[in-house]
Amino acid sequence: MRDSSSSDLALSRCLLLVVGAVLLGALWAYTGWSIFEARERAKEAVRHDAANLLEISGQALARDFEIYDSSLRTVADRLNKPVLEETDPELRHLALFDRISQAKGYGSIFVLNDRGQAYLDSRFIVPRRLDGSDRLYFTTHRDDPHAGLFVGRPWTTRISGLTMIPLSRRLAYADGAFAGVIVGAIELDYFRRMFDRLRGNTRLTIGLEFIDGNVIVSNADLAPDLMMSLEPEVSGFRASTQVGDLPLRIVVSVPAETIRAAWLPRILPSLSIAFGLTLAILAVLFVLKEELTRRVMAEERAVAAQAESERLAATDALTGLWNRRRFESALELWVKPGERQGWALLLLDADCFKGYNDVYGHSAGDIVLQRIAGVLMDRAASHGGSAYRIGGEEFAVLVPCTDAEALVFAENLRAAVADLAMPHAQHPKGILTVSGGLAHGSHMPNVPSRAWFNAADEALYAAKRQGRDRICLAAANHAKEAGWAPLSLRAASA
Incomplete structure (x- = not known):
């Protein structure tokens, strides 16, 4: 009888264990599914925001480069007008350079001869001294007549001391021979301010990089000459788009911690409830186990007492033999x-x-x-x-x-x-x-x-x-x- 009670107790405990495992498994399966859904929704929201930001910033940046390039083209076209050669220098200056080069964030436009010496300056009628013969924006056009619009790596200008991105176009004589370059620049801070304005209060990182992956500038606190990748963690998100036909692309990077910050606070109440229910289920199971053990022990004592009573009833009191x-x-x-x-x-x-x-x-x-x-x-x-x-x-x-x-x-x-x-x-x-x-x-x-x-x-x-x-x-x-x-x-x- 004792073996039977022990077997029943073990079976009942196994059933309690199975029931508890099923309940806890179902609870945490639902909690895990909720966490997964919250994370996926947060990722999708981040992807949507990043795609929108990428589209807007790409359009804005392409327009800026297009406008600035248009100014360079205007200067190149007007330089070949014979009527301007005999015009008063001040009027000639006004005719050649529009107000774009005067805008905040845009650098001066210089016209360099075939030796790299500046002879026209958008800011001053008497040009400032500039020798660009050793710069890529000059040597590239000198050596390649089909370079088109050249966008160079950031460099610190000798005129203003600011870090800027150079943009230049080739000048040619009537026979196609190299006549010099028209060069302008856009400040890196201009792009940084633009990125900060476009991203608003989101925690996205916007960067401008060359097609080879070297970062030019981002809205993160980067040194202007620091070439680092905007690639996020494996669980983060990264998207990019090319700026027109230029060798540049805009990159929107979302680190993993940003995505976690979007969904983790939402699931904390669910986790708290799940932990609370887990503790409650474990407490109930413990109480049931103790009650089951108590009842089985009481039954065993009752059976043992009955067996002892039956033994005494069947035993000879004097000798201890069966009666x-x-x-x-x-x-x-x-x-x-x-x-x-x-x-x-x-x-x-x-x-x-x-x-x-x-x-x-x-x-x-x-x-x-x-x-x-x-x-x-x-x-x-x-x-x-x-x-x-x-x-x-x-x-x-x-x-x-x-x-x-x-x-x-x-x-x-x-x-x-x-x-x-x-x-x-x-x-x-x-x-x-x-x-x-x-x-x-x-x-x-x-x-x-x-x-x-x-x-x-x-x-x-x-x-x-x-x-x-x-x-x-x-x-x-x-x-x-x-x-x-x-x-x-x-x-x-x-």
């Missing part, structure tokens, strides 16, 4: 006629026990019975059997064995009692002995249990008649003679 009720149950339920061929029934009676009580007293007689019971219990248990006290000084033993083994067992048991050498003044041998009747089931397999018992009882009575301290074996005819007599001992001679 007469348990013996009768054993004959009827345990050793059925179909199984009786492998069992032996031995009935024992203490010889001259009445005289022992008369001489030594009932207390001494009780001690004798306890010592006999100890021998019977040990011998029966060692052979897989059971011993019973079925009357005052009467005992019974049921042992699984063959008929040959039964007789040896019975004789050894009788001798063991005699070896106790308990003094008995009223016994012819001077010590207390037992007599026994042995009935093996193989000799009477089909008779009722009461007949089997009465056959052993008849053999015990024969042992008494033959002088006591001996074992008599019941034959098959003993069972026939015993017939259907009541299941009780005959009055054996003391």
Whole structure:
């Protein structure tokens, strides 16, 4: 019964574990799905904002370069007008240069001859001294007549000391020979201010870079000459678009932390609820487990108490052997006629026990019975059997064995009692002995249990008649003679 209760407890705990795992799994699966959805929505929102910003900034930047290039083209076209050659220098200056070169963020436009020396300046009628013969914006056009609009790397100008991006176009004589360049510039700070204005309060990074990936400027705090990549973390986002036909592109970069900042605060309440529910589920499961354990233990105690009560009801209080009720149950339920061929029934009676009580007293007689019971219990248990006290000084033993083994067992048991050498003044041998009747089931397999018992009882009575301290074996005819007599001992001679 205890094993069954332990098994039920283990099964119930497994069920609780499964239920708890299913509940927690479902809870965290839903929470994980919610987190994934929030993150994907944040990513999609960031991609949408980045795409819009990329389109707007690309259009604005392309327009700025186009306007500035238009000014360069205007100067190149008007330089070839003969009418301007004889015009007053101030009027010629006004005709050549429009107001674009005067705008904030735009640099001066210079016209350089074929040696790289400036001879026209958009800011001054008398040009400032400028030698650009060693600059790429000059050498590129000198060496390549098809360079078109040249956009150079940022450099610090010798005139203003500002970091700018040069833009230049080639000048040619009528025969196509190199005549010099027209060069202007746009300040890097102009692009930075533009990017800051376009991105607003978003945490996006806008950068302008050459097609080869070298950054020119971004709205991040970069040194003007620092060439670094705007590539974000793997989990971030990056998009770019080319500025018209120029070797430039605008890059919008969104770092991973920016995306996390967009979705992480939204899922914190969900995580808090999930953690709270997890703790609540674990607490409920713990309480249920403890209650289940308490109930199972209470049931085990109740079963143990009932078993102990049943044991006491079936146990002889004096000797600790099973009592007469348990013996009768054993004959009827345990050793059925179909199984009786492998069992032996031995009935024992203490010889001259009445005289022992008369001489030594009932207390001494009780001690004798306890010592006999100890021998019977040990011998029966060692052979897989059971011993019973079925009357005052009467005992019974049921042992699984063959008929040959039964007789040896019975004789050894009788001798063991005699070896106790308990003094008995009223016994012819001077010590207390037992007599026994042995009935093996193989000799009477089909008779009722009461007949089997009465056959052993008849053999015990024969042992008494033959002088006591001996074992008599019941034959098959003993069972026939015993017939259907009541299941009780005959009055054996003391």
